[in-house]
Amino acid sequence: MKKIKIAIIDDHDLFREGIRLVLGQIEDFEVVFDTSNGALFLEFLKNSLPDVVLMDINMPVMDGVEATRKALASYPGLKVIALTMFSDTTHYTQMINAGIKGFILKKSNKFELQQAINTVYSGGNYFSQEILQKMAFRSVNVSSGPDRMTQRELEVLDLVCNGFTSQEISDKLFISIKTVEVHRTNIFHKSDVRNVGELILWAIKNNYFSIE
């Protein structure tokens, strides 16, 4: 019987190694390679083509969504499962558009992981219950799709999340403080929060921002 070839992309060494061993325990699975970021992943693909890829979304150098998009451009048959810390409710359309076939949380257990891999390998989609609920709740609550952040807004969002004031941001970006405030306001409306505290929580949960 042919084993399912799996690749793991995650920047946490211990976690990656752990997952590798967890999957190695399972008969039908074989981890062909693992690496710590999206750019290295694309290099590995040239030599070895896995059936299923477990992809962390939030990573340095190149994030999971971009890596998935680029990988699928060259290897359309690749099946990618996002493996994240939080249930990201705003990026899921981007992810699905990028070609992600499954989405599970890091706090799930190995049985769910196993099921996700098998399902996706067989041509299906797998989304964990918690994420499905949030997606459903979202589509009921918000009739329109999630507002996409502008490039500039993403810059400002990152600086706000890092604790910079509007004045400091205006100095860094060489724009008027008024402009910064406009971006702030737009960001707040798009993310449906009221203050910086809620914004940071939202940004972390939705992979717009991460500590360190």
Add this chain to the structure above:
Amino acid sequence: MKKIKIAIIDDHDLFREGIRLVLGQIEDFEVVFDTSNGALFLEFLKNSLPDVVLMDINMPVMDGVEATRKALASYPGLKVIALTMFSDTTHYTQMINAGIKGFILKKSNKFELQQAINTVYSGGNYFSQEILQKMAFRSVNVSSGPDRMTQRELEVLDLVCNGFTSQEISDKLFISIKTVEVHRTNIFHKSDVRNVGELILWAIKNNYFSIE
């Protein structure tokens, strides 16, 4: 040769299982049990006594520091290594007082983990380089020890981190908004930050607060 008996306490199933397998690979190590929170850990101790405990600090039900304190009260020979996501610079005195012998980050690799376990098992202490640097930097920078948060301040801190305004906090705690502002100011001074954004980052990095 007698193996080193290890216990793993962490609320993330996949990570815990991964670590278990990583350690299982190493000849001298034997994982005797793993569990998802401090309270269950104390129950397990009654039946099986490990040599070294890998303890996540931030956990539901009972956090790692409290679990360590209680465990050492009954079993003074126990050696506990803290295994956290961030390099917590404010709790390290508490941790050392609680009896923690080592402190490493989740993003470290298995070799460092192995070394930490061996060192601590042999009666030594192990602190990862990154944490040592922060501790040194801190002791140079701040002559006085880290200011301890009051119980009330911890409550306010949690609410601030959850994105509540001072008015909302005053409503929740049935105190004047002026009192809330006093607490805020004291919290800001104790944590040496300037605004809510920096405060949340600080709180997360120092395990005063965590998402979800």
Add this chain to the structure above:
DNA sequence: CTGCAAATACGGGTTTCCCCCGGGATGAAT
């Protein structure tokens, strides 16, 4: 070309934050 989205900028207004100052009440410790 034209329409639209994005980025830039400004003004004026309200609210919240953040800091300074002060005082009073409690309870524990010495």
Add this chain to the structure above:
DNA sequence: ATTCATCCCGGGGGAAACCCGTATTTGCAG
């Protein structure tokens, strides 16, 4: 009994945040 920490409450003020507009430039897609 005095000291100390903690919690509570208040005034006042400046800075920043936040909300409401309008308006110009740029660039891209239809």
